[in-house]
Amino acid sequence: MRLLNVKNATFKEFIGNDIPPYAILSHTWEDEEVTFKDMKTPSRCHGKLGFNKIRMTCKQAAKDGLEYAWIDTCCIDKSSSAELSEAINSMFRWYKRSSRCYGSTKQYWKTKYPFEK
Template identity: 45%
Template sequence: MRLIRTNNGVPKYAILSHVWEEEEVTMGPIWQKIDTCCIDKSSSAELSDTINSMYRYYRKAEVCYAYLTDVRSDVFSQSFDFRMCQWFTRGWTLQELIAPETVIFFTKDWEKIGTKASPQETLTEITGIPSGDLLSRADLRGMSIAARMSWAARRKTTCIEDRAYSLMGIFDVFMPPIYSEGEYTFIRLQEEILKVSNDYTIFAWEDKSSFSSATSPDMS
């Protein structure tokens, strides 16, 4: 007897977004398979492929569940906690907010408190991203480089190199990750952007809090 595979399509899937804490993220009795479980970080080839594909993984997901570990469930704390949530300050979560069509936010107790579509005004105020850009499924290349850079300006990453790698999907560029070149990684990102774009607003945008170059967002 032979088994013939007739469907090569990728099944529908949900994806998880969270900010690292000391404890593993759980949902009741179900342990989520987050990236440390799924990526062989000892393999440079697998690490490179995963980092370069991350935006696509989130964009093709049916839904993204954003677990906000520092947002309490009680109604008196939710609004303040949501605005101050560290999830909105991290470099990698920018693409995890923008790429999926649907993002559902949960408190630390896994209580649903909103989606990317609502409350729009609050999300725009927190992120600086206009609601139209936040909800649009259009190609990001239609938006200026300066605008996209500004979205990342106040976000932080643990590794300095990740401030560039976390933006590759947003700028639709690819480059091998090298976790030893420090600030030069962002220069490489700029060079890759200029290879595929004639939008020179990359030179017009300036973040005075940045320490590396006039076009580098402060994500260190």
């Protein structure tokens, strides 16, 4: 399982059951989602509207005392059919094991920075 460090937006791989507590985001997919590939080049993702979901998930997870988060759009390398298949088959378990599950809808993410005044 690949998790996103909520403080520095880097990925870390965890094997087997040795997985730290993490937050997970349940959301609707929209245009301008940030992919795993995008996350490798920060300048490619900061301008995308989908980056707000990642930013706010990390912010809330850190506030909740968690070091990691999992967001399907950026934590799965969809260019790898094997990884995509494993993720699809593991998703229920990953949601069940998460310490926190945050939810969002299309309407919520229409603004660029929903929590900032």
